[in-house]
Amino acid sequence: MTATSTNSLEPPRTRGIDRRLFRYTRGTRRYIVLSAVLGAVTTACIIAGAWSIATLVSGAVAGELTLEGSMREMAVLAGAMALRAIAASVQDSAAQASASGVKRDLRSAALASLARQPEDGRHSGETANLLVRGIESLDSYFSRYIPQLVLAVLVPLSVIAVMATADVTSAVVVVLTLPLIPVFGILIGLYTSARAEKQWKVTALLARRFTDLVAGLPTLKAFGRAERQTEHLRASTVDYRKRTMSLLKVAFMSALALELAASISVAIVAVEIGVRLVHGDLSGMVGLQIALFVLILAPEAYLPLRQVGVHYHASAEGLAAADELFATIKEEDTGEPARAPAAVARSAPMIQVRRARFAYPGREPLPELSMTIPAGAITVLTAPSGAGKSTLFSALLGFRTPQSGSLLVGEQDLAEADLDQWRHRTAWMPQKPVLVDGTIADNVRLAVADEVPDSMVEEAVAAAQAPDPSRSVSASGSGVSAGEAARIGLARLFLRVKALNPPVLILDEPTAHLDRDTEARVLDGIRRHAEGRTVLIASHRPAVAAIADREVTW
Numbered sequence: 139m140t141a142t143s144t145n146s147l148e149p150p151r152t153r154g155i156d157r158r159l160f161r162y163t164r165g166t167r168r169y170i171v172l173s174a175v176l177g178a179v180t181t182a183c184i185i186a187g188a189w190s191i192a193t194l195v196s197g198a199v200a201g202e203l204t205l206e207g208s209m210r211e212m213a214v215l216a217g218a219m220a221l222r223a224i225a226a227s228v229q230d231s232a233a234q235a236s237a238s239g240v241k242r243d244l245r246s247a248a249l250a251s252l253a254r255q256p257e258d259g260r261h262s263g264e265t266a267n268l269l270v271r272g273i274e275s276l277d278s279y280f281s282r283y284i285p286q287l288v289l290a291v292l293v294p295l296s297v298i299a300v301m302a303t304a305d306v307t308s309a310v311v312v313v314l315t316l317p318l319i320p321v322f323g324i325l326i327g328l329y330t331s332a333r334a335e336k337q338w339k340v341t342a343l344l345a346r347r348f349t350d351l352v353a354g355l356p357t358l359k360a361f362g363r364a365e366r367q368t369e370h371l372r373a374s375t376v377d378y379r380k381r382t383m384s385l386l387k388v389a390f391m392s393a394l395a396l397e398l399a400a401s402i403s404v405a406i407v408a409v410e411i412g413v414r415l416v417h418g419d420l421s422g423m424v425g426l427q428i429a430l431f432v433l434i435l436a437p438e439a440y441l442p443l444r445q446v447g448v449h450y451h452a453s454a455e456g457l458a459a460a461d462e463l464f465a466t467i468k469e470e471d472t473g474e475p476a477r478a479p480a481a482v483a484r485s486a487p488m489i490q491v492r493r494a495r496f497a498y499p500g501r502e503p504l505p506e507l508s509m510t511i512p513a514g515a516i517t518v519l520t521a522p523s524g525a526g527k528s529t530l531f532s533a534l535l536g537f538r539t540p541q542s543g544s545l546l547v548g549e550q551d552l553a554e555a556d557l558d559q560w561r562h563r564t565a566w567m568p569q570k571p572v573l574v575d576g577t578i579a580d581n582v583r584l585a586v587a588d589e590v591p592d593s594m595v596e597e598a599v600a601a602a603q604a605p606d607p608s609r610s611v612s613a614s615g616s617g618v619s620a621g622e623a624a625r626i627g628l629a630r631l632f633l634r635v636k637a638l639n640p641p642v643l644i645l646d647e648p649t650a651h652l653d654r655d656t657e658a659r660v661l662d663g664i665r666r667h668a669e670g671r672t673v674l675i676a677s678h679r680p681a682v683a684a685i686a687d688r689e690v691t692w
């Protein structure tokens with residue numbers, strides 16, 4: 139069952155609460171309980187404070203306030219205010235701690251899920267935007283909206299209950315006018331959530347365009363198209379600004395509407411109290427005390443509901459991002475118990491491809507593949523360009539699954555294997571190694587998670603004929619030629635062989651950019667590192683075929 143079908147059975151977001159956020163993150167329930175406790179403390183403080191003020195003022199007006207009585211009420215008032223401030227500050231720190239925990243959990247879940255999933259053409263700009271800005275925008279949801287939601291339930295109910303014991307008529311007026319706020323809030327919320335979703339999509343598109351533009355800038359400049367693309371980007375940002383402003387306009391208008399509804403409601407209570415003070419049943423010191431108590435409490439009943447609306451707007455983008463996030467964390471949504479993945483052989487295994495068929499969306503499927511890669515030997519794949527050699531490699535590394543057929547490592551079907559363990563037992567040299575800013579040594583070290591001695595890195599660099607390890611390179615690849623970049627990839631593979639002793643090596647065009655002499659030296663290094671391992675090389679070069687034990691084509 140996919141995330142989408144789960145969603146259709148069980149609406150993930152109801153009344154502004156995204157239950158999936160609670161399912162995937164630890165400690166959130168504890169946070170809700172703490173928020174409820176703090177909410178109860180805040181409510182008690184509000185009521186006690188209101189009662190003290192009412193007693194002090196009514197006593198002073200009637201001239202019946204004793205020193206002892208006023209000291210007592212002042213102490214209660216000061217205590218209530220101090221406790222309310224402490225509760226707010228504890229709530230704030232708990233919210234920050236919970237929000238960072240949630241963001242950390244969601245980021246790791248999304249990253250783990252992305253690592254497990256096959257490449258599905260996801261754009262790196264969009265992914266980065268989702269993992270950084272998308273998750274970050276959930277901050278308001280956890281630190282403001284959730285605690286406010288707790289207060290919005292606790293405070294009005296308690297205030298109305300207490301008010302009813304003091305003055306039933308005012309409590310009835312509040313009960314009748316209070317629903318105006320959530321009704322307005324829900325109506326506005328429904329309108330904004332669709333807009334926030336659209337806004338989130340526009341943000342993702344902008345991130346995508348921006349990364350594409352930056353990555354392709356040298357090419358665009360070379361063809362004299364940079365200015366035109368800059369124009370496109372400028373138009374997109376202007377559009378984005380307009381959308382943001384119109385969303386903000388809705389947020390401000392909604393705050394105004396809720397404020398207005400609350401003010402009118404409080405005014406109705408005030409008028410009703412005023413009329414009864416002059417003509418009716420609320421007279422004398424007790425009447426004044428109750429009237430003041432009710433008047434001080436009434437705004438407090440409306441305030442938390444109003445604030446929910448405000449904080450909902452602040453979290454709308456985060457909630458829109460959450461939808462996409464949960465589409466990314468697909469696997470956990472299946473609801474099926476995870477089967478323990480099978481262990482993969484430690485020694486050099488035979489690899490079998492059995493009637494495997496691969497397809498990319500919108501493309502004709504690649505031809506069905508069947509082959510046997512012998513254990514402990516070098517096999518070179520010489521199928522023509524575009525035949526699917528890199529696709530097969532990506533499947534062998536567990537980044538892609540065949541539409542039909544299977545891949546076997548020893549006796550183990552890769553579909554049921556422990557992929558982390560399997561990847562740990564392979565060393566891979568891709569066609570275009572990804573580089574990061576830093577020295578060549580830094581780049582080579584990436585091949586192994588643990589610290590390795592400098593001598594080991596230098597040895598790998600020398601064997602791969604890679605440039606001086608202290609030389610700097612940039613993530614864009616400037617500072618090295620295509621051939622040098624390929625040899626950095628090869629040095630990574632050699633370092634992995636030395637450090638982890640993997641039984642399987644996979645190399646995609648290891649000598650594509652090399653002159654004959656360098657190629658011969660590089661191949662010598664590959665042959666030495668290949669001993670006793672199952673090695674798969676994609677290449678059309680005769681020199682590579684010469685070191686292979688077997689040649690496979692299709």
Ligand SMILES: Nc1ncnc2c1ncn2[C@@H]1O[C@H](COP(=O)(O)OP(=O)(O)OP(=O)(O)O)[C@@H](O)[C@H]1O
Pocket residue numbers: 259498499501504521522523524525526527528529530569676
């Ligand atoms: N991400 C992708 N999206 C769509 N089509 C793809 C994608 N990656 C590869 N293809 C297509 O799949 C086919 C096989 O590509 P692949 O890179 O596996 O071939 P190859 O044999 O390794 O080629 P080469 O020898 O040129 O490296 C090609 O037609 C390619 O255009």
